[in-house]
Structures are given as structure tokens and as C-alpha cells.
Amino acid sequence: AQSVSQHNHHVILSEAASLELGCNYSYGGTVNLFWYVQYPGQHLQLLLKYFSGDPLVKGIKGFEAEFIKSKFSFNLRKPSVQWSDTAEYFCAVNGAGGYQKVTFGIGTKLQVIP
């Protein structure tokens, strides 16, 4: 069975600080990996995704994530956060082969203080 673990449930940063949110997944085969963002009161929106190729993927709003296969990790990073990045961030995985369900981590709430 596939699963996703997010290490930090609540992160508080000052504006301009650097961000790294941890994500580890469990799945034995080829995977697609995603980071979604949920702004307060809104639905989940895709930040970035990894399917194959360059393990460093860049998404919207200056976010990037690095897929490290040996560590089963897909950490999200941003060099300098803004107040508008305050939101909840979800890591997700779906495995190739057969029917494919998308499994989400429990989420990390990021609060950016002006």
C-alpha cells in the first residue's frame, strides 16, 4: 500500500525566511509525486508535480521540490517566503501500474508572519 508522511504539521516563519517542508512516501514502484496548496477556505490547487526526468522540479510562485529516490523523499522548498504563502501544504503520491489512487499526506500548515 502506498502512504505519505509529512514531518511538520505546523510551521511558523517570518517573511523572507527560507522554507523546507519534508515529505516521504512509501511505494515500491514508479511513482508520480505532487505538492498541493490549500489557501484558507479554498480547495486544493497543484503547486508542482514530478513524473519523470529532472528530479528538481519547479512550480508556481517560486516553489521547487527535489525527488530523491534513494530516500523516498520529495521535499518542498522556497528560498524566501511571503505572507501570502500562508496556507496548508499537502504532499501526494500515486503509483504506476493498475488502478491509480492519489494518496495525500496529513498536511503542513504554514503561517508566515509579516
Place this chain on the structure above:
Amino acid sequence: DAGVIQSPRHEVTEMGQEVTLRCKPISGHDYLFWYRQTMMRGLELLIYFNNNVPIDDSGMPEDRFSAKMPNASFSTLKIQPSEPRDSAVYFCASSRNTGGMNTEAFFGQGTRLTVV
């Protein structure tokens, strides 16, 4: 495309009543997912469909929950009878399988259910 459309956006009902949540996936998407989001448990996958067929309903919490997808453009999630602990935001999402791998899931705006 208008995206994934869910209705209603908000639902307040009394304990014991039947609740039906509706979802219209993005046209051409062959996967449909129902998720429940709560503070305590995060985002839980309840059930998902492929080509209108339920594939995995192991996340459905109890027999009170049922889901159907009568055609490619419509799905329902029904709770009968509803209980206060069912209060949550229910999201529907859809995706498309390309070359053996799913694209990202696109989410609806969600239905906020409150059972009093």
C-alpha cells in the same frame, strides 16, 4: 472547462437525515475521487472510480456512506443517516490517465457539511 463542480457548497442538516453530495468531474477525466477533510484526520480518500466503476471503497467509514457514478459526468456521495461526526469538508477530484500514469488530480471547491 469549468473544472470540477460540487454542490451544494454548504449543507447543514440534522442528525439522522439523509445527505447527498454531488460532483461533476472535468470532461474527459476517467478517474473520480471522493475525499473527506477534517482537522483531526486530514485528507482521507473515501472511494475512487475508474470509468464509472468503483475501484476501492476501503476508505468509506461505515455502511452509512455510499457513492455512485451512474455516468462519466456525475457522481454522488450519500450519507444515510447522518451523524454529527460526519461534519467535514468533502472534496471531489478527477484526473485523467495518460500513458499508464494519472495526471494530477483537480479538485472541486468542496462541500462543507455540518450535522447538528
